[in-house]
Amino acid sequence: MTASVTTEFEQAWQQWRAEREEGLRAQHGWLSLTALHWLTDEAASYPELPGTWRADGDDVVADGVDGISRLTPVEGAPGIEVRDGARIVEVIRRTGNFALRVHDPAASELADFDGVPTYAPDRRWQIEGQFTAFAQPRTITTGAVVEGLEHHHNAVGTITFEIDGVAERLVAFGGTTGDLKVLFTDATSGKTTYPAARNLAIEAPAAGGRVVLDFNRAANLPCAFSDYATCPVAPKENRLSVAIAAGEQSPRRSGQA
Structure with missing residues (x-):
């Protein structure tokens, strides 16, 4: 049973990765x-x-x-x-x-382009969390990879979770569909992963606020691939000290300044 579940997990991740890289190959992407x-x-x-x-x-x-x-x-x-x-x-x-x-x-x-370097998929990084909505959405302002620019995000709540018994917390941004996303950095940022931020998409919370953070699908922002993007940096609330050794790595190690 365990082998079957692991295989399904890896197959789902491979499909996500293939779709992700196909999108990056768009002729005007x-x-x-x-x-x-x-x-x-x-x-x-x-x-x-x-x-x-x-x-x-x-x-x-x-x-x-x-x-x-x-x-x-x-x-x-x-x-x-x-x-x-x-x-x-x-x-x-x-x-x-x-x-x-x-x-x-x-x-x-x-x-x-020949693909995005990634960590190998690992179920350890598929983590349950608890979403708590703000009474009212609030705007969080971050800087950008281009000096002088700002990004304004619709923050809808927080997600708490544990890694190796240590409590962690991220501010989640939301849209009109109920799905969430977080922009975060961690101890791998600027080393094996892109320094400004990675993005993690999260399905809409289940009853009671349960969510699943699958860090195996942490994805680079466009600025990891191009000097001509204007991406945000992670908000200060989402700068984790733990190393999230999962998801996409930096595609341009020499361009991590």
Whole structure:
């Protein structure tokens, strides 16, 4: 019976990993990023892009770009996509600043991608926890991997759990579906795992607030793969001192500064 359960556990993890890496291979995904240009109120051109671009109040003004003239990206949201042949220019807004992020399916990082290094799956890291909701959701602000930027997260409660008999606690972020996620660092961060944060998705709590934290599925943020992402860092409440030797490792050991 134990062998059968272990096999099912490993198979489920392998399927998760395959789906995760298939998503990373998307032709306009995070591995396709080739540039990040921050805009000012002065029109500027970029060698690989059509026209000129500038910030104007709450808008981005494009001159000489087919089909568009003025765009209004939403703060913190996925950007507005502008097609440029096979590439996509994503117009984003972060902490009141505007930028152009270029997705190119011919990017070398995408062509060279051969998977994400991970720890071997281990049932030890599939841990039961207890979710306790806040009386009201609250906003938690974190910094970002890009200096000067902020991220604002919808914190909905805390998750308590134990590792080797030691009580741990994480603040959980939530959305509209009831599912949760945590951004965390631990004693492996900056060594074998990406230093800014890893993300762990958690299914909606069961009756009584029971949740399962499967750290085998702790995943890198986009900034682990690209210098052109603007990811958040983990909130101070979620910086664990224990080593979570599970989940994805850093794909770029030399880029952990």
